[in-house]
Amino acid sequence: MNRSLVILLGALALGVVMFGGSYFAGQRACRMMRSGDDLSWLQDEFHLSDAEMARIQKLHEGYLPKCAEMCAKIAAKKSELETALNGSTNVNPVAQQKLTELAALRAQCQAQMLQHFTEVSRTMPPEQGRRYLAEMQRLTLGFHEQTESSMSGSAGHEHHH
Amino acid sequence: MNQENINPEDVRLGALLRASRPAPALPPRFQEGVWRRIEEAAAPVKSTGGITWLDALVALVLRPRFALAIATVLIVAGALLGVREGNQAARQDAQARYLAVVAPNSLR
Numbered sequence: 001m002n003r004s005l006v007i008l009l010g011a012l013a014l015g016v017v018m019f020g021g022s023y024f025a026g027q028r029a030c031r032m033m034r035s036g037d038d039l040s041w042l043q044d045e046f047h048l049s050d051a052e053m054a055r056i057q058k059l060h061e062g063y064l065p066k067c068a069e070m071c072a073k074i075a076a077k078k079s080e081l082e083t084a085l086n087g088s089t090n091v092n093p094v095a096q097q098k099l100t101e102l103a104a105l106r107a108q109c110q111a112q113m114l115q116h117f118t119e120v121s122r123t124m125p126p127e128q129g130r131r132y133l134a135e136m137q138r139l140t141l142g143f144h145e146q147t148e149s150s151m152s153g154s155a156g157h158e159h160h161h
Numbered sequence: 162m163n164q165e166n167i168n169p170e171d172v173r174l175g176a177l178l179r180a181s182r183p184a185p186a187l188p189p190r191f192q193e194g195v196w197r198r199i200e201e202a203a204a205p206v207k208s209t210g211g212i213t214w215l216d217a218l219v220a221l222v223l224r225p226r227f228a229l230a231i232a233t234v235l236i237v238a239g240a241l242l243g244v245r246e247g248n249q250a251a252r253q254d255a256q257a258r259y260l261a262v263v264a265p266n267s268l269r
Contacts, residue, residue, distance in 0.1 A: 008218060015231065018239065042259065067265070
């Protein structure tokens with residue numbers, strides 16, 4: 001192979017290595033520097049003061065045991081549903097009952113979660129609070145909307161809620 | 162012609178001298194070869210365009226100042242882009258951490 005071509009390809013490879021190395025180093029350093037606790041995102045995203053964060057921390061600590069309790073109830077209900085469905089070729093009345101109970105538990109848990117988001121939003125400056133609430137609703141409830149709209153679109157019929 | 166300048170003795174002497182030193186026979190097509198070499202030496206150096214371009218580029222790349230400048234630009238640009246992407250990724254990680262705590266997957 002031509003000597004000039006070899007030198008040029010070597011220089012190109014070296015350039016790629018330098019660019020890639022510095023890219024990954026910068027990315028890694030940034031991610032390591034910005035890794036914080038569970039609430040760090042709130043402070044960064046909504047520009048909250050330490051006093052506001054202290055209030056949110058308190059609300060957060062109060063909410064977590066309630067959330068864990070609801071999650072345990074949901075997990076238990078899901079287990080009951082699986083037992084009811086086990087070996088069955090259709091949705092029997094017991095499974096139907098368990099599905100209804102599971103949906104009720106999920107709704108209760110979601111209501112509790114939304115209540116928590118509302119309380120947290122009230123501890124923030126009004127504009128940030130509105131933004132936080134909208135963002136949390138989008139992130140936690142939007143998934144179902146996307147699924148439902150995609151399913152109604154693919155099935156060729158529409159649901160009106 | 163000036164007949165007085167011709168010296169018969171000298172003509173004979175010249176013939177004798179030439180006969181005493183015989184010139185070696187020239188190789189075949191000697192004259193043609195000489196002219197070809199002269200033409201080649203006088204003609205400008207011909208080379209393919211690609212090789213010249215590549216050589217010029219390599220000469221540029223191997224200049225220390227140019228190489229240093231390119232290396233600096235690559236490292237700085239890579240680091241800046243990495244930090245920018247890292248910021249974005251860190252923000253998404255933090256958001257996912259918060260969501261995982263306050264809104265378990267079973268509710269989403």
